[in-house]
Amino acid sequence: MGLVLLIVIWLITFVSTYFFVAKTWWLPTGASAAAAGIDHHFATTYLVMGVVFVAAQVALGFFAWQYRDRGSSSAARASYSHGNNMLESVWTVLTAVLFIGLNLMSSSIWASERFRPAEPGALQVEVTGMQFQWYFRYAGPDGKFGATRPELIDASAGGESALGLDTTDPASKDDVVSGTMYVPVNREVELILRAQDVIHSFFIPNMRFKQDAVPGLAIHMHFTPITMGNYEVTCAELCGLGHYKMNGMLKVVSPEEFDKWLAAREAEKQ
Amino acid sequence: MATREFAAHESHAHAAPQGFIRKWVFSLDHKVIGLQYYFLALSAVFVGMFLSLLMRIHLIWPTAAVPFIGEIKPETYLTLVTMHGTIMVFFVLTTAPQGGFGNYFLPIQIGAADMAFPVLNMLSFWITFLGYIVMLSAFFVVGGAPLHGWTGYPPLSALPSAGPGEALGADLWVTSIALFCIGALMSALNFITTTLDMRAKGMSMMRMPLTCWAWFITAILGLLAFGVLFSAGILLLLDRNVGTSFFVPLVTVNGQLTGHKGGSPLLWQHLFWFFGHPEVYIAILPAMGLCSQLLSVFSRKPIFGYKAMVYAMLSIGLLGFMVWGHHMFMSGMSPYTAFAFSIMTMAIGVPSAIKTFNWLGTLHGGKIRFSSPMLFAIGFVSLFVSGGISGPFLAQPTLDIPLHDTAFVTGHFHLIMGVASIFGIFAATYYWFPKMFGRMMNESLARWHFYLTFVGTYCIFMPMHYAGMAGQPRRYSQFTTLHYLERLIPLNTFITFAAFVTISAQLIFLVNLFWSMKAGKKASDNPWEATTLEWTTATPPPHDNFGGVVPEVHNGPYEYSVPGAPRDYVMQTDPASVSVH
Numbered sequence: 096m097g098l099v100l101l102i103v104i105w106l107i108t109f110v111s112t113y114f115f116v117a118k119t120w121w122l123p124t125g126a127s128a129a130a131a132g133i134d135h136h137f138a139t140t141y142l143v144m145g146v147v148f149v150a151a152q153v154a155l156g157f158f159a160w161q162y163r164d165r166g167s168s169s170a171a172r173a174s175y176s177h178g179n180n181m182l183e184s185v186w187t188v189l190t191a192v193l194f195i196g197l198n199l200m201s202s203s204i205w206a207s208e209r210f211r212p213a214e215p216g217a218l219q220v221e222v223t224g225m226q227f228q229w230y231f232r233y234a235g236p237d238g239k240f241g242a243t244r245p246e247l248i249d250a251s252a253g254g255e256s257a258l259g260l261d262t263t264d265p266a267s268k269d270d271v272v273s274g275t276m277y278v279p280v281n282r283e284v285e286l287i288l289r290a291q292d293v294i295h296s297f298f299i300p301n302m303r304f305k306q307d308a309v310p311g312l313a314i315h316m317h318f319t320p321i322t323m324g325n326y327e328v329t330c331a332e333l334c335g336l337g338h339y340k341m342n343g344m345l346k347v348v349s350p351e352e353f354d355k356w357l358a359a360r361e362a363e364k365q
Numbered sequence: 366m367a368t369r370e371f372a373a374h375e376s377h378a379h380a381a382p383q384g385f386i387r388k389w390v391f392s393l394d395h396k397v398i399g400l401q402y403y404f405l406a407l408s409a410v411f412v413g414m415f416l417s418l419l420m421r422i423h424l425i426w427p428t429a430a431v432p433f434i435g436e437i438k439p440e441t442y443l444t445l446v447t448m449h450g451t452i453m454v455f456f457v458l459t460t461a462p463q464g465g466f467g468n469y470f471l472p473i474q475i476g477a478a479d480m481a482f483p484v485l486n487m488l489s490f491w492i493t494f495l496g497y498i499v500m501l502s503a504f505f506v507v508g509g510a511p512l513h514g515w516t517g518y519p520p521l522s523a524l525p526s527a528g529p530g531e532a533l534g535a536d537l538w539v540t541s542i543a544l545f546c547i548g549a550l551m552s553a554l555n556f557i558t559t560t561l562d563m564r565a566k567g568m569s570m571m572r573m574p575l576t577c578w579a580w581f582i583t584a585i586l587g588l589l590a591f592g593v594l595f596s597a598g599i600l601l602l603l604d605r606n607v608g609t610s611f612f613v614p615l616v617t618v619n620g621q622l623t624g625h626k627g628g629s630p631l632l633w634q635h636l637f638w639f640f641g642h643p644e645v646y647i648a649i650l651p652a653m654g655l656c657s658q659l660l661s662v663f664s665r666k667p668i669f670g671y672k673a674m675v676y677a678m679l680s681i682g683l684l685g686f687m688v689w690g691h692h693m694f695m696s697g698m699s700p701y702t703a704f705a706f707s708i709m710t711m712a713i714g715v716p717s718a719i720k721t722f723n724w725l726g727t728l729h730g731g732k733i734r735f736s737s738p739m740l741f742a743i744g745f746v747s748l749f750v751s752g753g754i755s756g757p758f759l760a761q762p763t764l765d766i767p768l769h770d771t772a773f774v775t776g777h778f779h780l781i782m783g784v785a786s787i788f789g790i791f792a793a794t795y796y797w798f799p800k801m802f803g804r805m806m807n808e809s810l811a812r813w814h815f816y817l818t819f820v821g822t823y824c825i826f827m828p829m830h831y832a833g834m835a836g837q838p839r840r841y842s843q844f845t846t847l848h849y850l851e852r853l854i855p856l857n858t859f860i861t862f863a864a865f866v867t868i869s870a871q872l873i874f875l876v877n878l879f880w881s882m883k884a885g886k887k888a889s890d891n892p893w894e895a896t897t898l899e900w901t902t903a904t905p906p907p908h909d910n911f912g913g914v915v916p917e918v919h920n921g922p923y924e925y926s927v928p929g930a931p932r933d934y935v936m937q938t939d940p941a942s943v944s945v946h
Contacts, residue, residue: 103820104747107394109825111751120831120856122767123849137764140757150756151721152747158728162664163735172926172933174730178670180724183719188720194711195759201763202704208766209700226527226619250620259617292618293521294630296695296770300836300849305766308698309630310520311614327847331695331770331838333514335521335528336440339841344799 097163104156108149115145126347127302128319129208134303136201143197153233213285214316218278221287223258224295224308225250227337229328232256233271233357238289241267248291271360276345279353280323288314296332299345307332320347381908383556391491393483394908398490399469400801405490405497406461406790409452411875412501414868416449421861425854427843431945440529442842443512447530448504450515451538454644455545456497462651463587464493464552466793467580469801471556473899474574476565476916478909481558496544503537504529511535514840516641519612519633520625523604526618536605539598546595549587550687556584565898567918571675572937574897574922578675579654582682586643586650589686594640597633598719604628634696638689645782646685649749650678652789653720656742658922659792660724662895663739664731665933667923677716677723684713694762695769700800703762710760719754721746723841727865732926736893741792743787751782751823773833776826784822791818791874798878799892803904804885810877814870821867828856896936897922 113152114120124133156239162173167280221232221240248259255272262268288297290308298305298361304318330341348356382388392398422429423437423445430436437445468486480486503510509624511530513522517538525532560581564573573581576793600611604625612633613625613717668674690698690706724746733739755777759762768774791814798806837844844850844857891900898918902911919941926933 096740097733098431099816100735100740100743103816107823107827111823120835122834123836133763133766136761137758137767139609140761140764144754144757148750151725151750152726155728155743155747155750158725158731159733162728162731162733164665164732173665173732174667174930175667175921175928176730177667178673178723180670180673182722183670183673186722187719188655188713190715191712194714197757198707198711198761201761202707204763205700205703205761208763209703237814245615245622246618248617248620250617257620292616293524293527294518298770298836300767300839302765303745305695305769307696310616311628311630312697314697321681325850329836329838329847333443333446333512333518333521333840336438336443336512338443338844339439340846342846355468 097160100157101160104152108152108156110311112145112149115141123300125301125303126320126322126324127304128321129204130301130303132204136204139200140197143193145239209316212315214283217283217285217317219285219287220276220278221289222276222297222308223289223291224297224330224334224341225291226258226293227255227330227341228274229267229276229297229330229341229343230254231273231276232258233273233360235269235271235361237266237269239266241265241270269292271357271364273360274343276328276343277353277356278320278345278347279350280320280347282350283317283319286316286318293334294332295330295334295341298329298331300329301326302345303318304321305331320345323347323349372705384541391487393479393487395468395472395480395483395486396906398486399467401490402464402468402493403461403466405494406457406465408460409456409460409497410787411871413449413453413457414871416445416452418653418675418864420445421864422450423842424844425745425858425861439842440512441509443514443840444510444530446840447501447512447514447538448510451542452500453783454515454648455542456500457495458648458782459545459549459644460493461790462655462786462793463580463583463647464490466790466797467556467558467583467651467656470797470899471559471570471577471580472563473902473906473910474577474897475560475563475568476898476911477563478911479560480555481563482555485551485555489548489555489590491711492544492551493548496541496548498605499537499544500541503534503541506533506536506537508532511538517601517633519601519604519628519630520614520616523601523625524616524618524623525605525611526621526623536602539602539605542601543595543598544625546591546598549620550595553584553587553591556580557588560584565916565918568687568937571672572918574654575657575671575674576651577651578678582678583647583650586647586682586685590640590643590647591634597636597640601633631693631698634691634693638692639686642689643682643685645778646681648782648786649789650681652745652786652792653678655718655789655793655796656745657724657727658897659738659742659796659922660727660746661925662893663734663736663742664728665734665925666727666731666927667921667925667939669726669729670719671921671923674723675721677719680716681713684709684716688713691760691765695914700762707760707762710924711757714753714757714760717749721750721753724911736795737806737808737815738792738893740812740815741788741795744815745788745792748780748785748788748820749821751827752777752779752785756781767836768833769834770839772829772837772839775839776829776833779826780822780830782858791815794878797899798881799888800899800904800906802882802885803888804881805888805892806881806885810873814873814877817870817873821863821870825860825867828860833855894932894934896920896924896934898937901936901938
């Protein structure tokens with residue numbers, strides 16, 4: 096029985112570890128400035144915890160087999176010991192150093208992502224989540240977002256009306272609302288995250304970006320896309336029956352192409 | 366001190382009831398109440414498991430019609446998610462280890478005739494039962510059960526217009542949880558008082574089996590946590606029905622104003638997780654205590670580091686109240702607090718690691734008997750390590766950015782809070798079944814049950830980690846809407862087949878349980894040659910637990926293989942010839 100248990104535990108351990116090491120399923124390709132740091136720390140944590148995982152499971156399987164009751168052939172009794180305070184202290188200190196150290200290593204990444212505000216030249220995009228759609232608003236040439244009023248919201252009309260944009264506000268004249276998010280490559284994007292009805296979560300796996308959009312709050316976040324391409328946007332917070340289909344698309348394009356796109360949308364408005 | 370304890374015994378002793386209703390339904394006997402909790406949890410676990418099976422079927426065959434239910438729609442899927450989670454967390458993981466086995470064995474293991482407050486104990490159970498009925502009734506009302514997930518984040522959970530099931534179904538859901546909280550609070554008071562005041566002569570705190578320590582600490586956590594959840598539930602009910610705005614700011618649903626303004630959705634999250642994180646430990650501490658016990662009994666060795674185990678559990682209990690914010694790294698909470706919550710969360714990994722080392726230390730140099738309870742205890746350690754190892758990933762806000770609310774989290778908490786705790790429940794069932802029913806369970810069936818479940822649950826939950834790393838969000842009813850999810854469909858198909866096999870294997874357990882009650886081999890009073898007090902009394906124990914004899918304790922709970930002792934175990938009640946503690 097001890098041998099069967101050893102084989103089963105070891106098999107589970109090695110098969111599970113294989114798929115992690117082989118990266119059969121791994122983080123999606125990173126395409127933002129922060130991705131490399133996050134991925135590197137992920138790999139570090141993976142390595143450390145992977146060693147602990149394999150060591151503990153291998154020891155468990157081995158002990159189960161090695162210390163099985165061998166009947167009359169072995170010593171009459173198990174060893175009589177109530178533990179060892181020295182060992183307890185050693186592994187307490189070791190784990191504490193390991194865990195806290197791991198944590199401190201990653202804190203600078205968190206700080207640069209969340210403690211510092213966006214750079215002054217960042218492109219501002221207001222992201223609004225509603226059941227079950229993301230809308231993206233650009234302030235236009237005046238650099239100001241027009242006012243929105245809840246009583247003006249007409250969800251079925253889509254676009255500006257879905258946000259309840261107040262068209263009498265001069266600042267709203269050049270606001271552009273889009274169902275697809277366009278941003279230029281290599282320029283920081285400052286997001287202003289809002290939600291109209293329930294909590295949504297703005298998740299772009301390739302950008303290593305995730306932040307809840309909470310009704311009543313305007314949450315400012317930032318990221319810098321560094322590779323051009325199309326990236327899927329999802330909702331990561333349960334928001335109702337259409338949660339699974341609340342998707343969008345982020346298109347990271349060249350600065351020229353971005354300017355062209357924005358100008359075309361401005362022209363459509365006039 | 367001793368005299369006060371004995372007085373407590375006598376004042377709470379009550380005569381054995383005769384009629385069926387007083388004996389089996391509205392019983393004051395902690396053993397009967399323990400069984401009532403256990404069978405409530407047993408029915409709940411099969412309901413919860415069935416719901417998860419439907420979820421797995423829908424994920425792989427979205428258009429398949431299920432007999433009696435028909436086609437599962439995306440909103441039905443979310444209903445299944447919600448009810449699976451709620452039923453499993455409250456009515457299984459909180460109910461069986463504490464209400465079930467804790468009720469049955471805490472008084473016996475400390476040498477008491479009953480719990481401190483038998484009437485309160487009966488009330489606790491029946492309120493929990495009422496909560497269970499209210500929870501299940503949500504399936505049958507207009508609109509069906511709610512779809513807001515077991516965490517019930519407002520505004521989704523606060524607005525009847527936010528989705529199907531958010532009308533009456535959601536009211537029933539909140540009411541059920543509030544009822545459960547009342548039952549859990551009363552039960553917690555009872556456990557704490559019993560542990561502090563009802564111990565037999567010689568049963569000092571540091572001579573208590575680790576199971577009793579675990580139930581005691583769990584009760585303290587329950588006392589502090591369930592009150593907060595209860596308040597949150599009441600506020601949510603007010604928001605839903607009276608027009609208050611505790612959790613709801615000015616929002617429009619489908620373009621319509623809801624009349625709420627000024628509330629904070631994050632307030633609910635703070636209150637919920639202030640309960641929700643200690644709840645994880647409420648679910649797993651009893652399993653930790655039990656598996657410590659079993660590793661010692663079946664290795665025929667004293668537990669490695671008894672005091673370290675007690676202090677580790679106490680620190681887990683204490684730190685468990687300071688880490689709730691790690692569920693909220695992406696919520697919009699201040700990023701500075703994330704920093705503090707993260708450090709505390711990493712710190713709680715330390716006592717968890719100490720426990721694992723001590724379990725391995727207990728096996729080392731032992732003479733292991735692979736009876737079924739021991740198989741599940743070793744399985745528990747393996748699952749605890751596997752589920753625990755992903756904790757430090759999620760505890761770091763930086764890594765939580767890609768992983769939060771993905772299948773990685775689902776895999777993590779199912780391994781550690783779900784399956785590891787359930788392995789504790791299985792181990793307890795196989796271990797104490799002889800004492801509770803006077804018969805042994807079938808060992809061959811138990812082994813099949815163990816290996817199929819052990820391998821099966823790994824096949825279900827390990828792949829979820831891979832899927833989560835690849836970005837698969839939680840609570841998605843279909844994988845066809847995002848291109849990058851399509852390559853994860855084979856992985857999910859594998860999980861569904863593994864779930865089929867694992868859930869089928871639970872029928873082996875069910876058959877073994879009921880068949881053994883009727884036809885199992887007769888059990889002796891101490892079939893496992895264990896030392897604690899429940900094995901000194903008759904099988905099953907008489908109404909007052911010890912047949913009029915008040916036990917007196919002379920030894921610690923884990924005196925195995927003591928050199929020079931006549932047998933390889935020294936009962937706690939044996940004369941103190943070789944007392945170490």
